[in-house]
Amino acid sequence: MNKLQGKTAIVTGASTGIGATIAKELALEGANVALAARRLDKLNEVKSEITDITNGEVKVMSVQVDMSNREDVNQLAEKAQAELGDVDIFVNNAGQMLAGTVRSGKVEEWDKMVDVNIKGVLYGIDAVLPSMLSRSTGHLINVASVSGLEVTKTSTVYSATKHAVRAISMGLEKELARTGVRMTNISPGMVDTDLVGNGAWNDRKMLETKDIAKAVVYAVTQPDYVNVNEVTVRPV
Template identity: 70%
Template sequence: MGQLQGKTAIITGASSGIGLAIAKELAGEGANVVLAARRIERLKDLESEINQSERAKALAIQTDMVKKEDVQQLVEKAIDTFGNVDIFVNNAGQMREATIRSGKVEEWEQMIDVNIKGVLYGINAVLPSMLERESGHIINIASVSGLEVTKMSTVYSATKYAVRAISTGLEKELARTGVRVTNISPGMVDTPLSTGRGSSDRKKLEAADIAKAVVYAVTQPSYVNVNEITVRPV
């Protein structure tokens, strides 16, 4: 029996990359997983794969994280199906043109909408039920770009700094409520999002490495809150 048997987790951005790996890892530990992303075909494939494994149940829900109503319905459907939400993984993200000199305002807006507003919408939707139960865990996937800024990452880094600020403030807001918050900052991970980025002489992390960090955080005793995890390639 897995460490998360009977738990339910929502994973946003679950159709590929880190989100897909997190969903598989949590399901492997016995958690029912609610898969959220815009690409429903990919979600359905993952839903079928997990359900066939018979270790956990999966539910795919097409969700656009920049639409508050979509995110609210995501949480409502998860609760209707599984009874409650124990873990919410804010993973959906955009990495677009991030220099200010580029003047690509629309690409900046996409990052701000998904990376910041989407995170806030997710927290807002799931937090009331967690507070009512005095139990739950919110995982925010940030980035090492939220720790360091390069000349090419200005706007993207700003959004990930914001995720870290949200995580830090929320953890303080929720002290002694029973609801935990963990911020995870990955280095360069080998996913479609990072194609063409990063140094060619340094091995990128695997998405599964980040998924294992999530499992580590959510399987600690209920009185332990792992606030911050940074995962970098050697």
């Protein structure tokens, strides 16, 4: 603990799965954490868990947010700054993984994925980046997917959104060069969460949520002059 002492982090999609574990690991390193998601009851459960595992040594807050709503996202940043201080780390983890074929014609599901996976990421960055630039410090983390590297016949639209997240990350890394603000893209392989199943996939053990959280902690605890741009985490 203490590598992130005094830092403030926002984690979106923090009510369950990867996001909840990222928030816990950041808190264990001493960061104050704003938990963001749509389900306030689940956020409060994670908040209680963090308070317990850190013995109340870090500040934690829950904010109900729809990442596809720009005003919601702006209010998230404002509330976190007011209660916890300047935002040092922003983890864009919220995402939708729905039926992704084009032939399905499920336009409403496409819209949800585009709105959360792409627009939500951009809204989150926009809400915190001006302050980071003014202070010449900060770290943006985009959680993409190996589906942004590879496309299957059932993942067309989902993969397209995750390709977009990687493109945003790659472009921002160049935009932010020499500003003091760092940009990291994390691409998880198959992780054992409620979304995907029971711990086994194609005869391989799935990744655990902590495996992704540890990658985030690795990136944000590097020296200020080190920018870890891209991390891909796959099961063996």
